[in-house]
Amino acid sequence: MAYDPDQAQIVGYVCGTFSLIILVARLGISRWRRESIDLGFFLVSLSILTITGRLVMNEFYLKLPTANDVLHNPDTPDVTSNEALKVGGILVLLARVLLTAALWLQIGILLVFYARITSNIFWVRRLIWVTWIFVGATFVAVVLATFLECQPIDLYWQIEPNPGQCVRAYLQLLIQAIANIIADIMLLVIAYPLMRLSKRSLSQTISIYTLFALGTFCMVITIIRIVLVFSENSSQTTRSLWASVQMLVACFVANAPTIYGSLRVVQRKRSEQRSARGYAEPMRRPSRPERESWIKMTEQAAPPPQIPVDSPTTPPPILSPHHDNPYPATRLSTASSTEDKPHSVKKAV
Structure with missing residues (x-):
């Protein structure tokens, strides 16, 4: 044509x-x-x-x-x-x-x-x-x-x-x-x-x-x-x-x-x-430079992340009776500390 x-x-x-x-x-x-x-x-x-x-x-x-x-x-x-x-x-x-x-x-x-x-x-x-x-x-x-x-x-x-x-x-x-x-x-x-x-x-x-x-x-x-x-x-x-x-x-x-x-x-x-504040705000111009992608790779497409290994200078992770994962190190909450006290007193007796 x-x-x-x-x-x-x-x-x-x-x-x-x-x-x-x-x-x-x-x-x-x-x-x-x-x-x-x-x-x-x-x-x-x-x-x-x-x-x-x-x-x-x-x-x-x-x-x-x-x-x-x-x-x-x-x-x-x-x-x-x-x-x-x-x-x-x-x-x-x-x-x-x-x-x-x-x-x-x-x-x-x-x-x-x-x-x-x-x-x-x-x-x-x-x-x-x-x-x-x-x-x-x-x-x-x-x-x-x-x-x-x-x-x-x-x-x-x-x-x-x-x-x-x-x-x-x-x-x-x-x-x-x-x-x-x-x-x-x-x-x-x-x-x-x-x-x-x-x-x-x-x-x-x-x-x-x-x-x-x-x-x-x-x-x-x-x-x-x-x-x-x-x-x-x-x-x-x-x-x-x-x-x-x-x-x-x-x-x-x-x-x-x-x-x-x-x-x-x-x-x-x-x-x-909107979900955090409970109301809709007008769309504003960002206050600082941004670089964020709408799609990200996961472990299936990228190399697995390196898991840190404990060194002699690294303190051992703190384990809680209610937490099985040692990474990252977690502090005992006030509630869990309160629950542990009777056990420690019973052992002392």
């Missing part, structure tokens, strides 16, 4: 706007909760800049012709200006780099999220570092493929003689899509310990399975994009429209867990205050 440039532009505006709303909402909630500025904060800020830049690119390059559309799509009007082809080709290349940056930044945002809630699991920490290396290497590979698939680079805006298949940028698309799918699979493996959480509430169970479903949906969108781009001879409107959809889905999947978690923590604290 061929898309009109106006359709691609409208979809691009809608998806870009919703993506920016998600990212700005995450930053706003983070600052409202007075959370410390960490790597995730900078990645979200960079995402806002890259998506804004891509929206600006879409405004111009979808109105300009590209060499691939002129050569392979009969509906493209004839071009009389080589300068328009050159400007359109350059803007398309820049937009592809910005799209790659936006998608890879969302992967980084999820890695920061998972690193915080699975930090006690050794193999997950290792896999997160491996994923960071994979993300950096594949980003460089996609950017190089974007600019080097046609050599020399001016083949991207050349009509005669025919520049060949490189103007379709299939190699760049495949490297980007395959790397994205592999990264999504690695993220699902990193998130697997969440499935082993014990004593989950119903809302946590729904949230975890929704997270996995959305991660799978990201891969489905990527596959659909590949199929449609190949079926439409790499039409730029098709590439742009489905890239916008993929960007929105990636932004939602990467930021929804943190937004949902922040709101859930605030709601839980408000509920605790």
Whole structure:
């Protein structure tokens, strides 16, 4: 199905706007909760800049012709200006780099999220570092493929003689899509310990399975994009429209867990205050920086805690007749001390 440039532009505006709303909402909630500025904060800020830049690119390059559309799509009007082809080709290349940056930044945002809630699991920490290396290497590979698939680079805006298949940028698309799918699979493996959480509430169970479903949906969108781009001879409107959809889905999947978690923590604290004081208080901004997760790992997914061993300098634990657990050391209550006195007097007699 061929898309009109106006359709691609409208979809691009809608998806870009919703993506920016998600990212700005995450930053706003983070600052409202007075959370410390960490790597995730900078990645979200960079995402806002890259998506804004891509929206600006879409405004111009979808109105300009590209060499691939002129050569392979009969509906493209004839071009009389080589300068328009050159400007359109350059803007398309820049937009592809910005799209790659936006998608890879969302992967980084999820890695920061998972690193915080699975930090006690050794193999997950290792896999997160491996994923960071994979993300950096594949980003460089996609950017190089974007600019080097046609050599020399001016083949991207050349009509005669025919520049060949490189103007379709299939190699760049495949490297980007395959790397994205592999990264999504690695993220699902990193998130697997969440499935082993014990004593989950119903809302946590729904949230975890929704997270996995959305991660799978990201891969489905990527596959659909590949199929449609190949079926439409790499039409730029098709590439742009489905890239916008993929960007929105990636932004939602990467930021929804943190937004949902922040709101859930605030709601839980408000509920605790209400139950403790007997009345509902208005939601206030926290007075100091917070860093609390809506979901935590348990002993089933994390290494068992170290049990302290008594040393010669450590006094023996105090045992009470009514307490069997020696850890931590407990003091006898007044009631228990009173009950013990008759026994001690009887022994003395």
